[in-house]
Amino acid sequence: MYKIIRWFLFKLNPERAHHFTFNSLKILFKFPKVDLLCRGFFSSNNPKLEVEVFGLHFKNRVGLAAGFDKDAKLYHELSNFGFGFIEIGTVTPLAQPGNEKPRMFRLPQDEALLNRMGFNNEGALAAAKRLKQQKANIIIGGNIGKNKNTSNEDAASDYLKCFEALYEVVDYFVVNVSSPNTPNLRDLQDKEPLTKLLLELMQLNQSKPKQKPVLLKIAPDLTNSQLDDIIEIVATTKIHGVIATNTTIDRNLLHQEKEYALTLGLGGLSGKPLTKRSTEVIKYLHQKSHAAFPIIGVGGIHSVDDAIEKIKAGATLIQLYTGFIYEGPSLIKEINQRLIKENLN
Ligand SMILES: Cc1cc2nc3c(=O)[nH]c(=O)nc-3n(C[C@H](O)[C@H](O)[C@H](O)COP(=O)(O)O)c2cc1C
Numbered sequence: 001m002y003k004i005i006r007w008f009l010f011k012l013n014p015e016r017a018h019h020f021t022f023n024s025l026k027i028l029f030k031f032p033k034v035d036l037l038c039r040g041f042f043s044s045n046n047p048k049l050e051v052e053v054f055g056l057h058f059k060n061r062v063g064l065a066a067g068f069d070k071d072a073k074l075y076h077e078l079s080n081f082g083f084g085f086i087e088i089g090t091v092t093p094l095a096q097p098g099n100e101k102p103r104m105f106r107l108p109q110d111e112a113l114l115n116r117m118g119f120n121n122e123g124a125l126a127a128a129k130r131l132k133q134q135k136a137n138i139i140i141g142g143n144i145g146k147n148k149n150t151s152n153e154d155a156a157s158d159y160l161k162c163f164e165a166l167y168e169v170v171d172y173f174v175v176n177v178s179s180p181n182t183p184n185l186r187d188l189q190d191k192e193p194l195t196k197l198l199l200e201l202m203q204l205n206q207s208k209p210k211q212k213p214v215l216l217k218i219a220p221d222l223t224n225s226q227l228d229d230i231i232e233i234v235a236t237t238k239i240h241g242v243i244a245t246n247t248t249i250d251r252n253l254l255h256q257e258k259e260y261a262l263t264l265g266l267g268g269l270s271g272k273p274l275t276k277r278s279t280e281v282i283k284y285l286h287q288k289s290h291a292a293f294p295i296i297g298v299g300g301i302h303s304v305d306d307a308i309e310k311i312k313a314g315a316t317l318i319q320l321y322t323g324f325i326y327e328g329p330s331l332i333k334e335i336n337q338r339l340i341k342e343n344l345n
Helices: 002-009 014-028 034-042 075-081 124-133 152-166 185-189 191-206 224-237 258-264 272-288 304-313 322-327 330-342
Strands: 051-053 056-058 062-064 085-091 104-107 112-115 139-144 172-176 214-218 241-244 268-271 295-298 317-320
Touching: 002 014, 002 322, 014 075, 014 104, 034 075, 034 330, 056 139, 062 330, 075 085, 085 124, 085 152, 085 172, 104 258, 112 272, 112 322, 124 139, 124 152, 139 152, 152 172, 152 185, 152 191, 172 191, 185 191, 191 214, 191 224, 214 224, 224 241, 224 272, 241 272, 268 272, 268 322, 272 295, 272 304, 295 304, 304 317, 304 330, 317 322, 317 330, 322 330
Parallel strands: 062 085, 062 317, 085 139, 139 172, 172 214, 214 241, 241 295, 295 317
Antiparallel strands: 051 056, 104 112, 112 268
16 A cells, blocks of 8 residues: 555655655645544554653654654654654754755655655754644653854754753753754764764753753764763763764765765665664663663654664664655554564563
8 A cells, every 4th residue: 555655656756755744644634534544554563662762752763853753743643653753853042944955855766765855954942932832742852952143053943942941842852963954063972072062952952941861863973982972971961871873975885876866965874774873882882781761762763673673782762764665554553563572571
């Protein structure tokens, strides 16, 4: 069934397909019982799937990665597709249009996407307002970033503003310093600025009546010595975990469409080409840190086996984006069914 829907969606340009899917789901879920039907079809309610991670109770380990529901417009409908959690964002303090279109491309032979969206979003307060209006019945992560026009020197204040805006309405936070699509953002992954940024954020967190888990999302393109720094930074700043990984800038991971991809310009690659590298990063962090913190594994999960590999490499939770586009929502259920069977919890 999804193959037919995908055939149609893949006839549209990727960003139009995204908006078309969004609008269609919005309309579809206005009909009575669609939510029930959808849950019946895709959800796997089983106590064996439940996990407690950084003080939060997850119905299952499979989440929707950041970037799909950037503005928290569809989390309610998406919560019926079997996910255990949904990450909204990346949001920035001020609304911004993102990069010029076209900025999202399919590489179907490689089962990949290339995007340079550039944090297009309506701002952290707009997302917070939506989350306030309709209480989520699923764990919600808030992925936060800085505006394009904010210098790296002033970046901390942008992250603090987003934290304040979303504090009441999200269950955990993700500090995104790993998108390749905001100029120089990834420089914030360096030890000194990153430690400073996270310490400031954790200080604000400490001042709140209830602390929220704070995670760091990293790029797959970091070297082992940079990953060693990340392990040290997590220990110093006492943040709660790491999301590995964001998209890659490495075009050599493409097998079929590398030449074509090179004509498309800048952007981050996601999907199948990322599977192996993101698993390597998870494994390295898990082993080198002696499992000191939880890792959310993301990058190229297109099959049940990909998901199991991420968990075996050390991921406590997993997320998908591109695999959700290529394989459809039944993949979530298939992963959860295997998790029940293999008793990996
Ligand atoms: C179109 C698109 C937009 C994305 N936007 C964001 C974003 O705003 N913030 C973020 O942290 N990650 C973003 N990502 C990265 C994903 O969350 C994920 O880390 C990455 O795509 C690897 O997972 P995948 O191979 O399952 O897609 C985006 C990915 C895609 C394809």
